[in-house]
Amino acid sequence: MLRIIYKIFISILLFFTFPCNFVQGSKLKAPLKQLFSHGKHANMFKKLDLHCYECHDFTVKSKAPGPLGRPVNERFLDVPKHACHRCHFSKNSPPRPQYCGTCHQQAFQLKPSNHLLDWDKRHGKFAQVQGMLCTKCHSPQTCDQCHARLDLVNPHVHPANYRYAHSVKARSDPQSCVVCHKRASFCQDCHFGERK
């Protein structure tokens, strides 16, 4: 415990020396007009029965003066900031964080501020309380990749060489094992020689 307190103290001292200019946010890779193609979306809009007014707001009154003023200023035809997300971030297109980079520069910066490097250890308790927030960015199958699939070819959870030191981890944090490995036979497969 003393070692932990010592490390905290040293780390805080070190951190005082760094500047504080941390900002969050992400810009689009190009203006929206260049990123979006009406032609490529035409078929999908037809399928989903979407009309022009679903994205473009025609209800705004023009402030152009005089009887010859245009009924609606062209700039009002610009779509609202989050119009793309109405489809691409909804049940019509289950959200997949890896697609954010299609339009956004440095899309990884769109992560919420609590998604720090140890988020894999902390996310569970938040998902159990505020699960509706997770679904804003993650599809229903996101959890399956780590929590349901037992994939020995593409392991999502354990690092390389894990099986040779897993006993150290298991004795350190037995609760973490049983989150996924629920059958005693999983241990027996190796420890009683079924798997080599």
Next chain:
Amino acid sequence: MNKKYLALSFFFFIIFIIITTTQAYYTSETSASFGYYQDNEKSSHFPVYLYWNLNTTSHNDITTAVDVGVNNDAVYETWRFYIYHASTTIPLFEISKIQLGRQFIADGFEVGLLDGMATYLNWSENGGIVLTGGALHSVEQLSFSFDNQLYGLSAFQDFSFFTGRLGYFMNVREDKETLHLTHAAIAKSWDSLFWKPSILAKAQMNLEERDIEQTSADFQFSPWSPFQITLNFASQKRNHLMVDDAELIYSLFATSAQKTYGFSLNLLPHETTHFQLTSQLLLYDSPAKKDEEGLHERFIASWHPKDFFAINVTGGYLSSYGGHTWYSSLDFKKTIFRTLPLQFEVGAERIEKLNSIQMWAFHSRANILFPLSTRLSLKLLGEIERNHIFDIDAKAVVNVTYYL
């Protein structure tokens, strides 16, 4: 009985396929991985993993989500079909819905797969009730089973000053007494306050024994702009809701609740740079040694200037009654030739185990993704490990993914 459920699942699977042909919108991801390795008896193995992921939306807003897999390597190297997720969601009154089928649940302290129904009755965007009913399932279960049933009700509301959640679960299991558990949680972030504190606290109580089963708390704050500090605590007894033998596995190690004290110090001097020091102390009583403790300390330095350019350096120490490990790794991600994302990792680990095995373990792995078209991608992965059993343990994997 199992054959009946298997036939039933096959029927639903066919229904899903029919549904997809009549949907307004659907996305699909099919992925196949296959590789080769030799075990320590020089026998050759050719694992094959095939996944199919499907999301559909009909004109009347009924959505379907399917995630299934076929592989020959999960447990006994025989071909098996797994349903990880297969649910249909029917909207109710615009903001409410019923979700039927196999689905992932994360509520209270529960996390896992449920074969059944979850009804979300929302009275606003920020509040509602979740009614859950069905059988708990683990992916290691190879057949449908309704031996472990879970029924619950959970109410949540996002007030202007905090988010609250209150719930109840009843667990009905063959050969065991019915469990009645209640749980409560609060979460709040004060982004406008100077320290930007954020807190989450929750607890689960066994109503019959009037005993606290599990508690968890997480407190994060930023005393100065580039720093974030996280303190967390958890006390977890054996989770009686777990399917199969999970309780047994935990009882092999522990006879008491496991208490976890965590600390994390983060420095974010720039939007692309992140340093993190975490420390975790874990305490519990074990059958072999009365008081056991685990200690896990880790340092990560991460530099992530672009979407496909990142360098992470990790070092850590883990100790328990089982032994000690010191590990380090370097992870590098970059796009080469403008379009090919390459990921490379190299690491070394010193392991000293209770059974007197002392060794160095090394690993190196790399993968490269070839986007062959907008819908088709090919990923090649190679991995080499060296440890006390294998001089060279190599694995090569080819992964083909098709998006629809």
